Amino acid sequence: MELFTPDFGLVFWMFIAFIVLFVVLAKWGWPVILKNMDHRADTIDKGVEYAQQAKHQLDHAREEAQKYMEEAQAKQAEMLRDAAKMKTQIIEEAKRQAGVEAQKVMDAAKVSIEQSRKEAELQFRNEVSKFSIEIAEKMLRGQMKDDAAQIKLVDKLLDEIENN
Amino acid sequence: MKRLLNILPILIALVVALPARAADESAKHEEENLDVKEIIFHHLGDGYGWEVPFSHVYRIPLPVIVRAEDGSWHCFSSSKLTEVTVTEDEATGKKHEELTPVVHEVEKNGKIYRFYIAHVSEHKNKVVEVFPLTPAQQAEAKAEALKIANEKGGDPDHMVVPGYVLIGHDYYREYKTFDISITKNVLALLIAAVLVTLMVMSMARYYARKGMKAPRKGMGFMEMLIDFIYTGVIKSSLGAKAPKFAPYLLTCFFFILTMNLLGLIVIFPGGANLTGNIAITLVLAVATFIITNVLGTKHYWKEIFWPDVPLFLKCPLPIMQMIEVFGIFTKPAALCVRLFANMMGGHMIVITLTLLIFIFAAFGAAALGASVVVSVLFTIFMLLLDVLVSFIQAYVFTLLSALFISAAQESGHHEEKLPDGKVEEVPESVEA
Numbered sequence: 347m348e349l350f351t352p353d354f355g356l357v358f359w360m361f362i363a364f365i366v367l368f369v370v371l372a373k374w375g376w377p378v379i380l381k382n383m384d385h386r387a388d389t390i391d392k393g394v395e396y397a398q399q400a401k402h403q404l405d406h407a408r409e410e411a412q413k414y415m416e417e418a419q420a421k422q423a424e425m426l427r428d429a430a431k432m433k434t435q436i437i438e439e440a441k442r443q444a445g446v447e448a449q450k451v452m453d454a455a456k457v458s459i460e461q462s463r464k465e466a467e468l469q470f471r472n473e474v475s476k477f478s479i480e481i482a483e484k485m486l487r488g489q490m491k492d493d494a495a496q497i498k499l500v501d502k503l504l505d506e507i508e509n510n
Numbered sequence: 511m512k513r514l515l516n517i518l519p520i521l522i523a524l525v526v527a528l529p530a531r532a533a534d535e536s537a538k539h540e541e542e543n544l545d546v547k548e549i550i551f552h553h554l555g556d557g558y559g560w561e562v563p564f565s566h567v568y569r570i571p572l573p574v575i576v577r578a579e580d581g582s583w584h585c586f587s588s589s590k591l592t593e594v595t596v597t598e599d600e601a602t603g604k605k606h607e608e609l610t611p612v613v614h615e616v617e618k619n620g621k622i623y624r625f626y627i628a629h630v631s632e633h634k635n636k637v638v639e640v641f642p643l644t645p646a647q648q649a650e651a652k653a654e655a656l657k658i659a660n661e662k663g664g665d666p667d668h669m670v671v672p673g674y675v676l677i678g679h680d681y682y683r684e685y686k687t688f689d690i691s692i693t694k695n696v697l698a699l700l701i702a703a704v705l706v707t708l709m710v711m712s713m714a715r716y717y718a719r720k721g722m723k724a725p726r727k728g729m730g731f732m733e734m735l736i737d738f739i740y741t742g743v744i745k746s747s748l749g750a751k752a753p754k755f756a757p758y759l760l761t762c763f764f765f766i767l768t769m770n771l772l773g774l775i776v777i778f779p780g781g782a783n784l785t786g787n788i789a790i791t792l793v794l795a796v797a798t799f800i801i802t803n804v805l806g807t808k809h810y811w812k813e814i815f816w817p818d819v820p821l822f823l824k825c826p827l828p829i830m831q832m833i834e835v836f837g838i839f840t841k842p843a844a845l846c847v848r849l850f851a852n853m854m855g856g857h858m859i860v861i862t863l864t865l866l867i868f869i870f871a872a873f874g875a876a877a878l879g880a881s882v883v884v885s886v887l888f889t890i891f892m893l894l895l896d897v898l899v900s901f902i903q904a905y906v907f908t909l910l911s912a913l914f915i916s917a918a919q920e921s922g923h924h925e926e927k928l929p930d931g932k933v934e935e936v937p938e939s940v941e942a
Contacts, residue, residue, distance in 0.1 A: 360789060364761075364793055
């Protein structure tokens with residue numbers, strides 16, 4: 347039966363030892379440990395969350411970059427197309443303008459040629475008329491050496507005038 | 511397992527060879543009657559000295575602190591209470607040592623005090639103050655002993671007479687001293703407390719120094735245990751109130767675990783059957799009882815004195831109240847007895863298995879050899895099982911304490927009946 351009857355001395359020392367142990371550990375032991383353990387667990391959780399977020403963002407970034415690249419490529423293609431179009435346009439325009447200019451030059455040249463031609467013609471005519479008058483004068487002088495020939499001519503001219 | 515099978519034949523060979531040598535020695539031991547019950551109770555119980563390995567008589571002396579009948583305090587070494595007597599066997603010339611209790615006389619303030627570890631007395635194995643009797647009183651005591659022997663049977667020369675202690679062949683008047691000696695159990699208790707303090711404080715210091723770095727090896731194991739108890743037991747049953755009760759429950763767990771495991775170590779710092787002593791478990795259970803009831807909420811007390819049961823169960827006859835009030839005391843009592851009985855049972859089985867060797871030795875060499883193998887194997891198995899039980903019992907004590915405390919912490923908003931009959935369930939973590 348002595349096993350089942352608590353011994354006072356042991357109860358006394360157990361009480362003291364347990365209270366002292368509890369007070370010491372509750373004051374300086376457990377709070378520090380539990381706080382640090384919780385803190386570390388929180389930090390690890392946060393780290394994992396952060397890593398997941400970062401990974402998500404990274405995946406997302408790759409997609410985004412892909413998208414930007416595609417966009418840029420599309421833009422580039424468009425720009426190239428525009429440029430080609432513009433080039434042809436410019437060339438066309440240039441051609442057209444050149445044509446117009448050329449026409450103008452040609453027109454001007456034509457006009458001047460015409461004018462020169464006319465002037466030349468006029469001059470030529472004048473020359474010709476002058477020469478013909480000289481020739482006629484010379485001929486006339488040759489023919490009109492006698493009076494009979496002069497009268498005959500006068501007659502003839504007069505006839506002509508009368509016929510008109 | 512393979513290695514064990516390799517060792518086994520060697521073990522058996524050793525064991526069979528051994529009895530031949532031991533045969534002549536056992537001749538002497540056979541004379542002494544093996545008091546199995548005495549040995550078991552000696553190992554399970556407390557003592558004023560601490561046994562050292564390989565010796566039956568020499569003990570580590572411990573301080574005895576007692577208060578005598580007149581109120582004076584006395585402190586002396588436990589070695590003063592025992593004496594080693596050496597007797598030489600004339601036939602073989604072998605020395606036989608025996609530890610016998612002696613009366614220790616102290617003179618203080620001109621008065622002589624006598625102390626003795628009682629054996630044939632109501633206070634067996636306790637330090638008592640003894641007073642010599644006059645011849646007339648001696649005769650009276652012996653007459654009383656004879657009377658008791660006639661009534662109950664037994665040897666009239668070794669009769670326990672209330673109020674008297676037998677020393678040699680004479681009775682002395684005894685006084686049970688107020689005893690707060692540092693006994694074997696008390697010292698083991700202090701060692702366990704110091705060990706737990708060292709473990710926990712070194713852990714706390716590690717955190718203070720290294721901060722966020724995860725501990726390794728021993729510290730890592732310690733942290734694993736703390737985390738196992740803190741998140742697995744305390745947080746899951748107490749929820750948001752966990753930090754308030756965690757220090758008590760964690761202290762309980764580690765203290766019990768340390769005491770349990772120390773008890774399994776056979777030599778000096780261990781070997782005391784601490785948690786298998788009802789005084790230890792009683793204090794622990796009382797602590798849980800106090801924390802549960804002192805810090806219990808209004809709702810907890812309402813549930814005890816006016817539970818949610820049909821009126822006839824609680825109104826004219828307070829049946830439910832009686833059951834509930836009874837329950838307040840039985841819960842910690844169960845805690846106390848569970849731990850005590852489990853640990854004591856484990857120690858008892860191991861000692862009994864070991865004693866089987868000595869019991870079977872009487873039947874000859876073959877029986878001795880076989881019993882050595884069997885009982886050593888069984889003892890190892892039981893000790894390993896006890897390591898597991900040590901952990902389980904510490905865990906169970908903590909778990910049940912946490913459950914009792916959490917039951918007393920319910921605020922009553924936990925399950926409120928809504929008008930449509932649905933039960934609103936508040937997650938435990940939300941509970942304040």
